[in-house]
Amino acid sequence: MAVTAAGTGLLAHFSALEDPRQSGKVLYPLPEILLVVLCGTLSGCDDFVEMALWGREHLSFLRSFEPFARGIASHDTLNDVVRALDPALFEDCFVSWINSLRGAAGAEEIAVPETIAIDGKTMRRSGSRRGAGPLHLVSAWACGQRLVLAQEAVTGKSNEITAIPRLLDQLVLKGALVTIDAMGCQRAIAEQIVEAEADYVLAIKGNQKSLYGSIQRAIAEGRAEDGFGLDMVRIEDADHGRNEVRRHFILHDVSTLNRRHAWPGLGAVGMVEAEVERDGKTTVTRRCFLCSRPMSAAEFAAVVRSHWQIENSLHWVLDVVFRDDHARVRKGYGARNMGLIKRIAVNLLKSATDKNSLKVRRKKASWSTGYLHSLIIGTA
Structure with missing residues (x-):
């Protein structure tokens, strides 16, 4: 049985976020989109195209948190949702x-x-x-x-x-x-x-x-x-x-x-x-x-x-490890919200207890879904 992301310590705190889309037209729930973007960011993805591809390659892992009944949203959908989120909330x-x-x-x-x-x-x-x-x-x-x-x-x-x-x-x-x-x-x-x-x-x-x-x-x-x-x-x-x-x-x-x-x-x-x-x-x-x-x-x-x-x-770290200065998210609140997601990733990576550098931890998260899971639930 899948453990919903809303039930984990991290993503439970983001359950108050309001979905900016019309409820009747939502095919990919907001928790699923946030999970793909966060996991992709932790795993070395630098843009939404890479995040969507990473999600399709790791769908079974993602389904251990959320249903993902329709699979992974397109990179355009990921982009549209992130840039529309209320940044203050x-x-x-x-x-x-x-x-x-x-x-x-x-x-x-x-x-x-x-x-x-x-x-x-x-x-x-x-x-x-x-x-x-x-x-x-x-x-x-x-x-x-x-x-x-x-x-x-x-x-x-x-x-x-x-x-x-x-x-x-x-x-x-x-x-x-x-x-x-x-x-x-x-x-x-x-x-x-x-x-x-x-x-x-x-x-x-x-x-x-x-x-x-x-x-x-x-x-x-x-x-x-x-x-x-x-x-x-x-x-x-x-x-x-x-x-x-x-x-x-x-x-x-x-x-x-x-x-x-x-x-x-x-x-x-x-x-x-x-x-x-x-x-x-x-x-x-x-x-x-x-x-x-x-x-x-x-x-x-x-x-x-x-x-x-x-x-x-x-x-x-944001510049060298996350290539922050090369990010070209410009529309809506995309840059501000992605800046926050990267800071979430920094906190998660720094909380890990292994002695690797943050660059290596990010690569390790892309290689090992077990390590990535431990980062998300706070046991790394």
């Missing part, structure tokens, strides 16, 4: 699933996640030929649990400021430490995080020259006074002919800065000074940060480094 279902996963990890682990990093990524070929720009998806990434928590769509990186508050509204932030790059360094965003009983580490660059200059001067004064009131840790890296020394400074006395800039919940300011030597040339760059949670320089260094997980463990 789809993303709500995704958040429901993620919250169930995080809850299963234990209340203590959930209450204080190591870091939630927020950053955006553009789907390069999702733009319309009629001039509409490519889709930009802002994601929240739990660094400790290595999970995509939510996504929010905007048109262009410059609109991240409007997307981040909506993304934060979807998350359980209490006790979390939220890291955002300079685009999200806004008073309203900092206030939203503090009101949610969370902390922030916000990067700041020349986009806020007065505040940026004040932080640099305050840390320079601390250095000139032999580190009075300043904590510092030095980290060295050397590889591929490049020598780098990073100095992480954290200053807890922010009374003067607060009087001048009145930043919500400000508890410390930090700076990373990176000195890089390559081919006999040395360059020095400095990045400044606002922190609501006082921390040591070593803790600050770890937080700054962990933020880049979202680049290395999510955005790089």
